[in-house]
Amino acid sequence: MWLVGARGSVATTVVTGASAMRARLVPPVGMAGETAEFAGAGLPSLDDLVFGGHDVASTPLPKRAAELAQAGVVPAHLVSLVEDELAAADAEIRDGAGGPLREHEDQATAARRLADDISSFRDRHELRRVVVVNVSSTEPRFAAGPEHQDPAVLGRALRGGRDVLPASSLYAYAAILAGCPFVDFTPSTGMRLPALGLLAQERALPYAGSDGKTGETLLRSALAPMFTGRALRVLAWSGTNLLGGGDGATLADPLAAASKTTSKGQGLRGMLGHRTDGDTRIDYVPALGDWKTAWDHVLFEGFLGVRMTMQVTWQGCDSALAAPLVLDLARFTARAHEAGCSGPLGALGYYFKDPLGTTEHRLPEQYRILQDWACALGRPAGAA
């Protein structure tokens, strides 16, 4: 498992948690992949995972974990018990692209270097496969140009020394070069450029994304089908998200926020079958730290036009919500790779705000699709 943004809060929580679970210090709370439902899917065991990654930051993982413990994101006593594993993972973190040390590197060079880092990691640890997961900060929205439509054109642009990819897509490209499946846990562009999608298909690589569904959107995808099933007409669905921490700071940039709110808004209209009034806001509240609070207000019409309301407040810890999904996704994607799947994994839509390869946003349907797919993955290859 190769984490892009490997020293961020999510990645740190992932490594801390996986180490603690392997040591049987904590149960696998938050990991759907560990429930009885998916026992037969043939997922790789947590015990077999090895961690590495890229980052432009240099604070070592044990120090980052201690900071998270201080903030109440991970329990302090766990951090001290898994310090060796954190140090081992930290030793496998390589320089990311675009950081201060690599200012003059062009993207073609960077992609090769990043891919080599991953291949070397795979070889040294004798791993059957490496899944690359992007858990770095949200990028501003990116408008694809003509050079992003076709692998050949893209290749020429890069060879010509032009830096035409957003960072997230550079990592996706490097993953392809290294022959690795790719998961985008952020709303960034990543694999969402036609040229990259085609390239992944060509090399028989599966990929999944995007934007992990950890809070408000999770609730919406559970609740919207309740309204449509009961034929209650939603008139307005408004949402406010208060975020601190790294992602909140990034999203204080209106361009990055636009990327996120678009990803949030699309599903709602699809699930309800019509437009509604109401906006979805993201506000940066530094004092919240790694915590987030979402408030949703739903105005709906019932029998004979009577108006009623529902309000929901969700107070969660962002990294603690994201980390188990990252572990699930890496394992499901590894299993899909093993089973020979390629292209966008729509069956993993259950995990995403803005799922690739499917238009289904309703949580119960997504869960059923995941169950069916996992069941199919669990059958021996030769079985009908």
Added chain:
Amino acid sequence: MWLVGARGSVATTVVTGASAMRARLVPPVGMAGETAEFAGAGLPSLDDLVFGGHDVASTPLPKRAAELAQAGVVPAHLVSLVEDELAAADAEIRDGAGGPLREHEDQATAARRLADDISSFRDRHELRRVVVVNVSSTEPRFAAGPEHQDPAVLGRALRGGRDVLPASSLYAYAAILAGCPFVDFTPSTGMRLPALGLLAQERALPYAGSDGKTGETLLRSALAPMFTGRALRVLAWSGTNLLGGGDGATLADPLAAASKTTSKGQGLRGMLGHRTDGDTRIDYVPALGDWKTAWDHVLFEGFLGVRMTMQVTWQGCDSALAAPLVLDLARFTARAHEAGCSGPLGALGYYFKDPLGTTEHRLPEQYRILQDWACALGRPAGAA
């Protein structure tokens, strides 16, 4: 369609709404049975419904509808447009059991009289079938005795002049005598006595219940599967229900409230798979009138034991939430009777807090079961 409690708020809203929809004055908001999902189920048309019922109250339906309009439960202009239909339905309301006019009637006599009222209604209107729906006030909990286990013993007790049935069960018994399917929309005992269930089976009658799922429990059944699907561990689920109106007053009686909260609590444990901390309260707030507000507070544990919370507030109009479900239930039950189903209709669990004939409480699963069943009902009888 025969309503027990035919002059109550729910029944008045049912008749007002059905009349307004038949006149194409309003769309069928709130009626799942009218969505595209169930277009092929062969449900009887709203246009074919005729209303009658029993009640111990004497305020005529047009007056009750005007009161509801004043309280904002139904739109005032609709009431004046359907006044004739309200008056027609009111003309089909007969004296209930146990009211002031019938103080000295024993239950055997009452049951025959109630059954005759229903049969006469069916004959006069040349109806193929009549579904009896209990929408009267919640009764205190009732402890079944030995005379409620066996139809023969029950028959002897009644013939012996003993009043051994709670009111809701007396109506259920009368429905059986008249050869009618029965739906219990309240948490009262109704058909939940073994002797009555056996009697309904003997006469090939279907029945459904109990306690319409219109608010807090609806939300819980949509949200609890979200937590279990994501392997998030719910530690405490607490709920407060503020109710005004008739049902609130009834539930201010702790015995009746016990009937309701038991019905609410059972499902949660089943859905989550384990006990949790937290109580569910019902408080009577007369000033709320026909409105209700529920607040739920959920404390759950995520990855590595981090604690998070969700809160939901639901502000709804009780009769407006209940009425479309009553219409759906009557039509689904009529269709089941037509198709030859008998006994408890577990497939209608989607509509109930405390479903008969099934242990499934999860809303998405209930919805899928209803879809499958409706699909089966829609096939011509001879088809495989």
Added chain:
Amino acid sequence: MWLVGARGSVATTVVTGASAMRARLVPPVGMAGETAEFAGAGLPSLDDLVFGGHDVASTPLPKRAAELAQAGVVPAHLVSLVEDELAAADAEIRDGAGGPLREHEDQATAARRLADDISSFRDRHELRRVVVVNVSSTEPRFAAGPEHQDPAVLGRALRGGRDVLPASSLYAYAAILAGCPFVDFTPSTGMRLPALGLLAQERALPYAGSDGKTGETLLRSALAPMFTGRALRVLAWSGTNLLGGGDGATLADPLAAASKTTSKGQGLRGMLGHRTDGDTRIDYVPALGDWKTAWDHVLFEGFLGVRMTMQVTWQGCDSALAAPLVLDLARFTARAHEAGCSGPLGALGYYFKDPLGTTEHRLPEQYRILQDWACALGRPAGAA
């Protein structure tokens, strides 16, 4: 009482309510001025008020009131009982400035015309005084220029045919010309130009403003002193306002919203004594009609740095909240004029989000200041 925006929702509710209270059809709920606290302040009686105003809209008041009754803002039966009073007030409404009929009128001409309308109204009804109250829609923020600093310079600009005033200030200027006190119930510029303030002082006219405190800000001004009194440190105070109706539409324009949120934010910092994280948002939700919902989230630090939260939701009807304040303000301002007060009436800060003539935003302090002032007003002029 002269209403600018006399056919808007607030003005319609003001006239309907004042008429209903005069007819003793309803008690004076919502009117602080009618409580025992202010019985001795010598306020003019509701029975003595006469209504007129300016508007650019032409829908007559009885029709506007019927629309508000339909929307549940005023009770339908009241509207029919005060129809004559609504028609009488409507007959006293004159063309506003800037409407379609007056496109080519310059501001100097308009100001004279508007002032003549008011003077004529005063003379015809033999009124001792007329208080002009602005209840029209919120304007975009306005940047004052050099011509707004000095009455003489302003006079020259207007006489020169230049339209240098925002609409709200044109009405304030007309009020001064007519010798009338002025109240700004909106966040618009109104009397907030130095030249107008000086002019009002010169003519011994009192004025009050601005932006009626009816919801979220009211709550904040009650709650913020609780935190400071208890030495609890507020780290972040975030707010979301969902507004439908006319004002919501206006505030969907970011410039007008800026005017409103500035007015909301200033007080908080003053009350807490330091900056906090958190934004205040206004979102337009047309489906809410005349209703509004505000959600506030407060993160605070207690003993030893422990972090805690408070959340408040306020669901109110904008016009119903505003109308009684408008009546109170008109009467307090009339009494102040009678008592010889001139300039900004800081003692009326209790009613405003962004009070003129005071820096006090704490509700309990504002209430005490109002009580003291009313007590002083109540003393006979010659008394010490």
Added chain:
Amino acid sequence: MWLVGARGSVATTVVTGASAMRARLVPPVGMAGETAEFAGAGLPSLDDLVFGGHDVASTPLPKRAAELAQAGVVPAHLVSLVEDELAAADAEIRDGAGGPLREHEDQATAARRLADDISSFRDRHELRRVVVVNVSSTEPRFAAGPEHQDPAVLGRALRGGRDVLPASSLYAYAAILAGCPFVDFTPSTGMRLPALGLLAQERALPYAGSDGKTGETLLRSALAPMFTGRALRVLAWSGTNLLGGGDGATLADPLAAASKTTSKGQGLRGMLGHRTDGDTRIDYVPALGDWKTAWDHVLFEGFLGVRMTMQVTWQGCDSALAAPLVLDLARFTARAHEAGCSGPLGALGYYFKDPLGTTEHRLPEQYRILQDWACALGRPAGAA
């Protein structure tokens, strides 16, 4: 300062916090007495406080503090920095009454022993005075009998070997015997027996109580005056309190809960001036630990009878809210003793749900009364 319940969560937080503030490790957040408002009141310095107390539990304070740090109530790093102070305070804790070691002690003997413990503490530390503060668990409600009306009768009963006092009153009696002021931070009976009040008066001792105002009631006392000031008519005020921890467990006992809810309900009616619909509930949710969540729902009527609602959620840490108030109260009461005040200190009503010596429950008024009193205390004794 002598704490009854000296090894409970509140007491442990008090000692930890006071030690940390004395070492200048944290600012005095949560302590009104340390704000500029009360700088001139002549309160004893935090640096001069010495801690001792009674408890029937034996877990030492350093261990209790470590447990609280684990639960997030106090910061872990602070606990290790003040370990010596915690151990010193623990060495001054003596056996309480009624514990397992003292089963056969009659109340007369116990009272003398408890009083001697306090006197000995005062002498050994050469303290000018000791304030006894009850922070032990809530008792069931207690019905006073004839022996509680008169000091002489009470004395005879005790000397006769009868155990006629509830535990909280036994401590209050011991405080009087030792010549110490007494503060009841719980809703227990404490000094609320006429015989004890008279005895305290006789010995010129001041006392204060009862039931610290730390959450829902604090909010209510800030918000209710907002409604009455604005002449908005509250129709229903409902509240639900979810409590974990020790106090939650105690209050799961309906008798103890009755003691608490009575104390909560009384003020509301007084502040609003009339009865309202709505109950106040306390539910025990063990999983919440030392945290509590309160939800209040207020239905109110505005202009022309329009109905609106306000909801508030308060999520706080009980001990962190209580501890600074305990420190404030001990210091204000010490100052009152020094200044020669005796009997119930109504001016401390600001701190209590059910204040002794006053009927004022409105927070702004209570704050003003406290300010005025503190100002008077601050004047030299001989000044006018």
